[in-house]
Amino acid sequence: MAIAKAERLMNLALCLLGTRRPLSKRELRSSIEAYLEAGSDDAFNRMFERDKDDLRELGLVIETVENLDGDTGYLARRDSNRLPPIQLDAEEAAALGLAAKVWQQARLAGAASGALQKLRAAGMPEAGDTYDTPHSALEPRIPVHEAAFEPLMLACRDRRPVVFEYRKANAARPEARHVEPWTLECWRGHWYLAGWDRERGAERVFRLSRITGRVRSRAGAFTAPVPDVSTVRETVESWAGETATRSARIRLRTDCGYPLRARALSVRELGDGWDELEIPYGHGLDAWLVEFGPDVVVLEPADLRADVVDRLRAVAKG
Secondary structure, rough: OOOOHHHHHHHHHHHHOOOOOOEEEEHHHHHHHHOOOOOOOOHHHHHHHHHHHHHHHHHOOOOEEOOOOEEEEEOOOOHHHOOOOOOHHHHHHHHHHHHHEEOOOHHHHHHHHHHHHHHHEEEEEEEOOOOOOOHOOOOOOEEEOOOHHHHHHHHHOOOEEEEEEEOOOOOOOOOOEEEEEEEEEOOEEEEEEEEEOOOOEEEEEEHHHEEEEEEEEEOOOOEEEEOOOOHHHHHHHHHOOOOOOOEEEEEEEEOOOEEEEEHHOOOOOOOOOEEEEEEOOOHHHHHHHHHHHHHHEEEOOHHHHHHHHHHHHHHHHH
């Protein structure tokens, strides 16, 4: 089984930091298990050069030294790779303390707790000590109930394509989606994944509660560039009609459809037990209006009216 690149980089960094003298390529190859799996000298050389460049990009200072015999060796001196002492003021310490308490999900809770312990060992004050601020009474929580969260979080971090079964709103059955995951974001109590949908060739946003079954990783690299910023909330708001640029006019029975009235841009009494409402028109509005049955009549736009009529006819036939 191939050793993960992250583990290979960590082993190389430990070798370079732990040596008192420069190590040659030959010595590094015999000391690191992943390099022993290289099929040829050329394959090892390419792997080593990439790893060395990656470690330097991460900030590790690697020195190249040539000995008297002309051989090239490598080492990372500890004094050149030592971070300065951590200095936190009271507000910064309070913010980190709150951040460490946010996650209830098991994997993240352990990582946050371990990071907080290391910071305290480095001199960060504890709660109730020197930063007894109003924030210390807060207990923030971000709940994560969906089983898909952890594998998708790891896939976003490692840039691994995934496949999962996804059930769209009002769909009879789920369908497979092949996605290059970019980022996860929580909006109004629900978690969403933004990524590149390979079948549709476009960016898509998926609600985690609609993912059924297991999230499976796939080999290979991403086929689409990852954007610097992914507007998850704006996309979800647009699809839900929260920031829709269009609006719809409907007739609604008096004293009915209070969720629709709460979102209405305007309400006008028509008499005879009916009101006219203007509401934001976004993705999924047709399915929502169908839920109110005979209490709603769509006036415009025509495409929304046609969608609602089609859905009502399908329900009647069923």
